[in-house]
Amino acid sequence: MVTTERAMPAGEGGRRPARYAASPGMLTDRYELTMYSSFVEDGSVDNHSVFEAFARRLPTGRRYGMLAGLGRLIPQIVGFGFDDAELRYLLDTGAITPKAADRLANFSFSGDITAYPEGEIYVPGSPVLTAEGPLGECLLLETLVLSVLNHDTAVASAAARMVTAASGRPIIEMGTRRTHEQAAIAATRAAYLAGFASTSNLAGGHIHEIPTVGTVAHAFILAHESERAAFASQVAALGPGTTLLVDTYDIEHGIRTAVEVAGPDLGAIRIDSGDLDIESRRARTLLDELGATNTRIVVTSDLDEYVITALGAAPIDGYGVGTRVVTGSGHPTAGMVYKLVAVADRPGADAPVRPVAKKASGKGSAGGRKTAYRRDGDEFFTLTGKVPSDATAVQVPVIRAGQVVHDPTLDDIRAHARRAIDALPAEARDVADGAPFTTATEEDHR
Amino acid sequence: MVTTERAMPAGEGGRRPARYAASPGMLTDRYELTMYSSFVEDGSVDNHSVFEAFARRLPTGRRYGMLAGLGRLIPQIVGFGFDDAELRYLLDTGAITPKAADRLANFSFSGDITAYPEGEIYVPGSPVLTAEGPLGECLLLETLVLSVLNHDTAVASAAARMVTAASGRPIIEMGTRRTHEQAAIAATRAAYLAGFASTSNLAGGHIHEIPTVGTVAHAFILAHESERAAFASQVAALGPGTTLLVDTYDIEHGIRTAVEVAGPDLGAIRIDSGDLDIESRRARTLLDELGATNTRIVVTSDLDEYVITALGAAPIDGYGVGTRVVTGSGHPTAGMVYKLVAVADRPGADAPVRPVAKKASGKGSAGGRKTAYRRDGDEFFTLTGKVPSDATAVQVPVIRAGQVVHDPTLDDIRAHARRAIDALPAEARDVADGAPFTTATEEDHR
Incomplete structure (x- = not known):
C-alpha cells in the first residue's frame, strides 16, 4: 500500500485525522449491517443467494448506457471488510450484534461475481452485475456496488456520447x-x-x-x-x-x-x-x-x-x-439498483434456489438468475443459463470463489468500449433525445 | 494517520495498488503546475497575490446558496504537497521543471485564508474564500479549493431547502x-x-x-x-x-x-x-x-x-x-470559480497590489480584495478592507501564515447553518423558483 509521507493535521475540532480512510465495508448503508445481523441470528446468513444489479430505465432521452466502474469495484469487493475500530463503532451504535461482529472480523467475500465487461453497452433490464454466494456476503456488497457503478457509469455514458x-x-x-x-x-x-x-x-x-x-x-x-x-x-x-x-x-x-x-x-x-x-x-x-x-x-x-x-x-x-x-x-447518477433475485433454503451452490421479486406498485423486477446475450443488435436474457448457439454472450466471469479472474488494463477496457460503440446501430449514436435502441427481454427457449 | 489493517489487492492489470491515496497536491489540474513552473522560472513565484473564490450566479431558480466544505478543505490545504514518487511523475511527464520540483519537495502553504464560515449563506458575487500570500502557493490551491467547495456546497444548498x-x-x-x-x-x-x-x-x-x-x-x-x-x-x-x-x-x-x-x-x-x-x-x-x-x-x-x-x-x-x-x-456542482484579483510586483504582504480581472466577454469579474458585510438583509463588499459600523462582517480568518485559526466542530457548523437559515427573509425560504434574494454589490465608502 502506498501512502503519502506527509502527516495530515486533525480536522473538525481536532477529533479525527483528516485522512482517515474508511475500510470498504464502511462505504455502506447501515441497513445492510442490520439485515446481516438478523440473518446471522436467524441462521440464514449462509443460504445460497443471487443478487443482480441492473437499471430499470435509462436517463430520459438516452439510447444506451456504457457500464463503468468494474475495475475500481473489484479490488474493493476483494478487500471488503472492517478494522477493529470500525467493528467497535458498529457494535457501540447497535448496527450489529456481537455474533455478527465475530463473523465480520474475518469477513472475506467467497462468492462469484459475473458482469458485463467494463466499457460494454447496457440497456434497460441488462443484468450488468450478478453476485452469487452466501446471502449475507452478497447482501453486504449492495451499497458499494451501486455507488461505484452508478457514479462511473453516469460519467462514461455521457463521455461516450461526447466522443461520438x-x-x-x-x-x-x-x-x-x-x-x-x-x-x-x-x-x-x-x-x-x-x-x-x-x-x-x-x-x-x-x-x-x-x-x-x-x-x-x-x-x-x-x-x-x-x-x-x-x-x-x-x-x-x-x-x-x-x-x-x-x-x-x-x-x-x-x-x-x-x-x-x-x-x-x-x-x-x-x-x-x-x-x-x-x-x-x-x-x-x-x-x-x-x-x-x-x-x-x-x-x-x-x-x-x-x-x-x-x-x-x-x-x-x-x-x-x-x-x-x-x-x-444532466444525469449525474445511473440509477442502477441491486436486487435479490433468487435464494435457497440452505447454503451451497447446489441448493435449489427460488426466484424472488418485489411485487409492490411501480418497482417490480424479474426474479431469477439471468444469462444475457445479443442477437442481431437486440439484447435478451434467459433463466436457463444457456446462451443460444446463434447468439453472443455478454457476461464474463469476474470473481470465482472470491478469486479475481478478470483484470484487464485500462487500455484493454478502452479498446472494448471503442468496439462496443462501433457495434451500435447508427441511430443509437445520434446525440438527439430518443428511446433506448433495445431493451433486454426474456426469451424462454427451454 | 489511521489506515486499515487490510491490504488491498492490485487493480487494473496489477500495476497499481487499489488504495493508493494521492497527496492533496495531486488533486489538481496539470496547468496549475505548469503555471507554477513558469513563475519559478521567471522569478515571480513569491510575488504577493490575492485569489478569491466566488459564484458568478446561483443555479437557476435558487434564492440562496449554503457554503460547505471548509472543514474538509482546511486540512487538505495545510497538508498540500507531493511525495517523492509524485514529484518524479510530474518531472517525467513534463508538468514541472527541475527548479520547480526542488521547491515543491518542501511545499507548505504559508499564506492566509479568509472565508465565509461553513454553513453561511452566500449569493452571487459573495467572496466566499480569499487566499492571500505568495503567487505560486495561492495559485496551486485553485483546483482543490473548487473541487471541495463546489461539491459540498451543491449538496448543502439543496439540503438546506429540503430541511426548510x-x-x-x-x-x-x-x-x-x-x-x-x-x-x-x-x-x-x-x-x-x-x-x-x-x-x-x-x-x-x-x-x-x-x-x-x-x-x-x-x-x-x-x-x-x-x-x-x-x-x-x-x-x-x-x-x-x-x-x-x-x-x-x-x-x-x-x-x-x-x-x-x-x-x-x-x-x-x-x-x-x-x-x-x-x-x-x-x-x-x-x-x-x-x-x-x-x-x-x-x-x-x-x-x-x-x-x-x-x-x-x-x-x-x-x-x-x-x-x-x-x-x-438538479444542480450537482455549485459553479464557483477561483480567480486572481490582485497581485504585486514583489513578495511580502506590504507590497502594493494592483487589482486584476479578465476582460473578455461574458466572464468578467471584479478585481481587488473584497471585504464582505451585511446590512438590513442585503450583502455588500468593499475594497477598503473596512466594515462600516452599521453593518455585520461575514468573513472569518481561517488560516494565518499557514496556521489554522478556525476549526469549529460539525455541531458548531450545524448550529451556524440553522441561524443563517433562520435569518433569511421569508421569501428566500420558499422552495419555488425565484431570483437570488440579494446580490453582493460594491459600496465605495472611502
Whole structure:
C-alpha cells in the first residue's frame, strides 16, 4: 500500500485525522449491517443467494448506457471488510450484534461475481452485475456496488456520447474542479475508458496512467505585466509547441501577440469564451494569414455533446470538457439498483434456489438468475443459463470463489468500449433525445 | 494517520495498488503546475497575490446558496504537497521543471485564508474564500479549493431547502448508492450540517460523528419464506421499536402483519412506493385502528424539496432522501470559480497590489480584495478592507501564515447553518423558483 509521507493535521475540532480512510465495508448503508445481523441470528446468513444489479430505465432521452466502474469495484469487493475500530463503532451504535461482529472480523467475500465487461453497452433490464454466494456476503456488497457503478457509469455514458459527437477530434477531460476531489479521479478514468484522449487531473494521470495536459489559466496572463510578457514566460518554460490562452483581453490581439512571441510553429491556441463557432473561424483565418498554418485551435467553456455537435463544422482541433462530463451531462447518477433475485433454503451452490421479486406498485423486477446475450443488435436474457448457439454472450466471469479472474488494463477496457460503440446501430449514436435502441427481454427457449 | 489493517489487492492489470491515496497536491489540474513552473522560472513565484473564490450566479431558480466544505478543505490545504514518487511523475511527464520540483519537495502553504464560515449563506458575487500570500502557493490551491467547495456546497444548498420544506420533521440522508463512494461521505456531512437529522452512511457516521439509521431493504423480506417471518426475525434482532418495511407485497396487509408481530409499540413503518400522500393517510388510519397510535410513518422514494413540500399535510413523521440530495437536486456542482484579483510586483504582504480581472466577454469579474458585510438583509463588499459600523462582517480568518485559526466542530457548523437559515427573509425560504434574494454589490465608502 502506498501512502503519502506527509502527516495530515486533525480536522473538525481536532477529533479525527483528516485522512482517515474508511475500510470498504464502511462505504455502506447501515441497513445492510442490520439485515446481516438478523440473518446471522436467524441462521440464514449462509443460504445460497443471487443478487443482480441492473437499471430499470435509462436517463430520459438516452439510447444506451456504457457500464463503468468494474475495475475500481473489484479490488474493493476483494478487500471488503472492517478494522477493529470500525467493528467497535458498529457494535457501540447497535448496527450489529456481537455474533455478527465475530463473523465480520474475518469477513472475506467467497462468492462469484459475473458482469458485463467494463466499457460494454447496457440497456434497460441488462443484468450488468450478478453476485452469487452466501446471502449475507452478497447482501453486504449492495451499497458499494451501486455507488461505484452508478457514479462511473453516469460519467462514461455521457463521455461516450461526447466522443461520438467529436467525430475523432480529441477531447480533454477537465472537470476536476466541478466534482468531489476523489470522485474526480474516478470520473477521469471513466471518461478516458469511454474514449476521451487525456485529462487535466494529475492524480488520475498518475494512478490510472492517463495522458495529462494543461498549460495556463487566465490568472497566469493577469499575473504578468502584459499578455506579451506572459506568453514569453510560458514559451521560455514550455517551448513554442505549447498552447497559448489568447482570450484574456482581446482574441484577435491575443493571437497576433501569440504568433509574434512563439513564431509560426506555435503548437496551439485556446479560446475559453465568446461564440466558439465564430471565434474559431476568425482565429483559423488569422492564424493562416500569419503563417501559423499548423497551429491547432482548442476550445473550452461549457461544452457537452450537444455543443460539440453544433460546432461540428467549425475549424476546431480539440475540445476541453469539464462540468458536463463529470456530472453525467444532466444525469449525474445511473440509477442502477441491486436486487435479490433468487435464494435457497440452505447454503451451497447446489441448493435449489427460488426466484424472488418485489411485487409492490411501480418497482417490480424479474426474479431469477439471468444469462444475457445479443442477437442481431437486440439484447435478451434467459433463466436457463444457456446462451443460444446463434447468439453472443455478454457476461464474463469476474470473481470465482472470491478469486479475481478478470483484470484487464485500462487500455484493454478502452479498446472494448471503442468496439462496443462501433457495434451500435447508427441511430443509437445520434446525440438527439430518443428511446433506448433495445431493451433486454426474456426469451424462454427451454 | 489511521489506515486499515487490510491490504488491498492490485487493480487494473496489477500495476497499481487499489488504495493508493494521492497527496492533496495531486488533486489538481496539470496547468496549475505548469503555471507554477513558469513563475519559478521567471522569478515571480513569491510575488504577493490575492485569489478569491466566488459564484458568478446561483443555479437557476435558487434564492440562496449554503457554503460547505471548509472543514474538509482546511486540512487538505495545510497538508498540500507531493511525495517523492509524485514529484518524479510530474518531472517525467513534463508538468514541472527541475527548479520547480526542488521547491515543491518542501511545499507548505504559508499564506492566509479568509472565508465565509461553513454553513453561511452566500449569493452571487459573495467572496466566499480569499487566499492571500505568495503567487505560486495561492495559485496551486485553485483546483482543490473548487473541487471541495463546489461539491459540498451543491449538496448543502439543496439540503438546506429540503430541511426548510420538512418544517421540523427529520430527514435521513440515504443517497450513498447514488454517488461516488468517497463523495458520499462528504455529501452526508454536507447534508447533516445543513440540518438533516441522520444518515444511512456508516463511514460518514464514524468519521463525522453523525447519527446513523437504517433497518432493512426489500431483499430482507424476500429472503424469508414470508413477510411475517421476516418481521419476526427483525423484531427478534432489533426489538419492537424498529422500523418495519411494509410495502413489499401489499401495504395494508403489511401493516396488519407488522402490528401483529411487533405489537402496538412498533416504532415505525416505512413506505417506499406508491402515492405517498394517499398511502401515508391510509396507513395512519389503519395504525390508529390497530392501536399503534405512536407508531411513526417514514416515507422514502425519490423525495426532494418539491415532493416534501407537496406532502406537507400528510401524516408523515420522517423522510428519507437519497438521489436528489447527493446530486444537489438538479444542480450537482455549485459553479464557483477561483480567480486572481490582485497581485504585486514583489513578495511580502506590504507590497502594493494592483487589482486584476479578465476582460473578455461574458466572464468578467471584479478585481481587488473584497471585504464582505451585511446590512438590513442585503450583502455588500468593499475594497477598503473596512466594515462600516452599521453593518455585520461575514468573513472569518481561517488560516494565518499557514496556521489554522478556525476549526469549529460539525455541531458548531450545524448550529451556524440553522441561524443563517433562520435569518433569511421569508421569501428566500420558499422552495419555488425565484431570483437570488440579494446580490453582493460594491459600496465605495472611502
